[in-house]
Structure formats: C-alpha cells, structure tokens
C-alpha cells in the first residue's frame with residue numbers, strides 16, 4: 001500500500017506529482033491511500049511503501065482532465081483523490097475516455113467540479129465586507145491582516161468578511177478578490193482558512209470563527225442602499241431568489257433585512273420603475289447620445305441591467321487604471337443587448353474605433369461582420385467588447401500605428417471585462433485572438449492549441465471559445481492562405497452559433 005499525504009486539502013500540485021509517479025509505476029488505484037496534512041509525525045505514512053521515484057518520461061493527459069482535476073481537488077468529498085487517480089489510470093490506456101459521458105465515475109467527477117464552481121460563484125456573490133475601525137494595532141490586527149502584519153503599527157481602514165464555503169475554494173478564489181478589491185485592505189475569514197490582502201501581498205492564516213468577524217457597521221448601510229437600488233420587482237421570483245441566495249448565507253448579508261419590505265413594496269416599485277425607464281430612454285434620445293441605439297437595445301432585458309451598465313460605462317469613461325487613457329481619444333466600451341447569449345472579446349479599439357467610440361467598426365470590424373453574417377450569427381444579438389478599452393498606438397507622422405497592449409495593460413483592464421460578464425452573464429464568451437484569451441483566462445495561451453473547443457473560464461466556469469482575431473486574417477500576405485483562414489474563421493463562428501443554442 002502506498003500512502004500519499006498532501007499538504008493541504010486543495011493541494012493540486014501535490015496530488016498531480018504523486019499521481020504521476022504512481023501511474024508511471026503502474027500502481028493500481030486500490031493500492032493508494034490519499035490523506036491530507038499528516039506532517040512528519042504521521043504514523044500512517046511511516047508504515048507504507050515509499051512513493052515510486054519520479055521518471056523523466058513523457059506523461060500526457062487530455063487538457064480537459066487537468067481542468068476537471070483542478071476543480072475536483074477543491075471538493076470536500078474525501079474520495080476525490082482516489083476517483084481522480086482511477087480516472088487518470090484509465091486515461092493512460094484510453095485517452096478518449098474523457099469523452100465517455102456515460103461513465104458513472106466521470107459523471108460523478110463532473111458533478112463535483114460543478115459543485116465547486118457553484119461554491120466559487122457563491123463566495124464571489126455573497127461575501128460582504130464590514131468596515132473595521134482603525135484601532136492603532138490591537139491583537140485583532142494580526143488576525144485581520146495576517147501573519148505579516150505589524151502589531152502596533154497604525155493601519156488604514158480595512159474590511160473583514162466572514163464566509164462559510166462548502167468546499168476548499170478559498171485559496172483558489174482569493175485572486176478574484178485581490179483583482180476586484182486591489183486598492184482595499186481586507187480579510188476573508190472562513191472556518192478552514194483565512195486570507196488577507198494588504199494592498200500588495202496576499203497572506204494566509206488558519207481558519208477563524210464567526211465571532212472573529214465584526215458584526216454590523218456603517219458599510220452595511222451602503223449595501224442596503226445599493227441592494228434597494230438594484231432590486232428589480234418586475235423580475236421578482238422568490239423561489240429563484242432563494243435558490244440563488246441560499247438561506248445559509250442570509251445571516252451574513254445586511255441587505256436581506258430589506259427583502260421583506262422590498263417584496264411588500266414590489267408593485268409600487270414596479271410602476272415607478274417603468275416610469276423611470278421611460279424617462280431614461282427619453283433622456284438618452286433628448287441628449288442625442290451617440291450610443292442611443294445601443295442603449296435602446298440594452299433596454300430590453302429590464303431597467304436594472306441598463307442602469308447598472310450605464311453606471312459602469314460612466315465609470316469606465318474616467319478609467320485611469322493604466323496610462324493608455326492619456327493619448328487615446330476616448331474609452332471604447334462594449335456594446336450590444338444586455339441579454340446577449342454570446343459575448344465577443346477583441347483586443348483593443350483600433351484607429352477608427354478610437355474616433356467613433358464603438359468597437360469593431362474599422363476594417364477588422366467590416367471583416368468580422370461579414371464572417372458573422374456568413375456563419376449565420378446576428379451581430380445585433382451579441383455583445384461585442386474588447387480586452388483593453390483604450391487604443392494603444394505609436395504616432396508615425398500623421399498616422400497612428402497599432403501597438404500591442406502588454407500584460408500589465410491587459411491585467412489593468414480585466415476589471416471591466418469582469419464587470420461586463422457579471423452584468424450580461426453570457427452563456428458563451430468568445431476570445432478573438434491572444435490578447436482576449438489572456439484577459440479571459442489570466443494567462444498566455446497559444447491560439448492554435450486551444451482553438452475551436454469549449455473551455456471553462458477560471459472566474460466562474462462559464463463556457464469560452466477561442467478563435468483568431470479578424471486582424472490576423474487582414475494581415476495574411478498570401479491571398480490563398482487568406483481564403484483558407486477566412487473559411488476556418490467562419491467555420492468557428494458557425495460552430496459557436498450552433499453551440500450557444502444548446503447551452504442553458
């Protein structure tokens with residue numbers, strides 16, 4: 001019997017290394033006992049056979065298995081390590097088994113991955129920070145700011161949240177909160193693990209108890225006001241609301257105190273909201289805004305989504321997250337109906353987009369429109385945006401030559417894409433080219449390797465496809481190659497159009 005003791009319950013790297021060595025040595029799944037956090041005094045480990053030596057031989061597994069395993073490792077089911085290892089052993093013999101949707105073990109693992117993704121989503125949606133008054137460094141500082149904090153030092157305002165996840169998702173999810181609340185000092189306390197951000201460094205400390213997190217404070221008022229303003233009585237479905245916001249989380253959420261009065265006042269609010277929506281549309285038309293057409297399209301799914309999108313647009317217009325705003329004419333935001341089922345993400349506005357203030361209206365946009373039409377996808381039904389919202393260029397005489405955004409600029413702009421995705425929640429997101437793929441997946445990707453197959457987005461597990469950018473086709477010097485590549489692009493778009501029809 002081989003015993004493997006992993007450092008942490010979500011130790012994917014530890015599991016992967018051990019599984020690889022065991023599989024290469026031909027160790028059967030029933031011969032491995034997986035444990036978490038034994039440490040050097042682990043008697044059980046002392047009794048068992050050592051792990052086989054690592055070999056340098058190639059070890060290939062389908063990419064889909066890796067992403068499945070990364071999610072499943074975070075599940076709370078103690079059998080997850082064994083189930084994954086058993087599937088890995090099968091895949092070594094039959095790589096195609098990853099597509100065997102009738103396999104009960106694969107079904108179970110996929111269910112587990114889905115539960116983990118849902119838990120990740122719940123944490124993002126339901127974590128509520130409470131403001132903690134500056135107390136000149138009492139004992140609480142070290143708990144709230146993590147192991148690296150300096151007791152006695154004066155700290156700026158910080159925010160603390162208490163959350164009880166179902167699975168081991170806190171470490172995996174921490175990056176999301178760092179990106180979203182980069183400028184705040186915060187701690188998220190959970191029973192198993194706490195994470196802390198001081199504006200520069202993410203640290204961990206052991207689990208906490210609910211009593212360690214502060215109770216009510218002024219920030220709650222902000223949440224209550226916010227929730228009241230986004231509450232859409234026309235869409236009120238109490239059952240669905242409970243499903244999306246399980247009662248378990250209600251006790252941590254100040255706004256739930258408002259649910260009963262809001263439901264009670266739903267009718268009057270609905271009437272007021274319809275009037276407000278009409279006024280909004282009037283205003284847009286009166287002011288002759290260039291985006292009136294888009295705004296009208298966006299109006300359809302409901303007043304709240306539009307109001308939120310408009311607020312986001314206003315905020316984005318003042319974006320100074322990276323220096324690209326300085327030479328650009330304007331920020332170019334996404335456009336399209338807010339209930340779009342497909343979101344296309346390009347690289348950045350080009351020269352003409354920068355002048356017009358709309359995405360994909362220049363030469364790449366013309367080609368994109370033509371390809372979409374040939375693929376049977378109606379652009380007017382899709383939301384089209386860019387990974388980077390300002391035009392990056394180098395001046396050459398009177399001309400402005402496109403320059404590729406760098407990793408820092410893409411990262412700085414990810415905030416906006418995340419907001420757009422949260423608002424629109426498209427069942428399918430398409431990255432057009434490498435910049436968009438990097439923005440959506442948070443890492444560099446080779447288009448030819450990932451093209452044309454569904455993938456799960458790291459933020460929320462939503463489905464994404466990657467294809468080439470239309471500008472790539474425009475740049476191809478050879479006419480024959482251009483025709484072939486264009487046909488492939490149309491093929492990708494047509495498959496995307498078909499795929500979205502079967503997504504929930």
Ligand code: URA
Nearest residue numbers: 346347348350359360
């Ligand atoms: N290229 C892009 O990626 N986006 C645009 O909006 C235009 C050209």
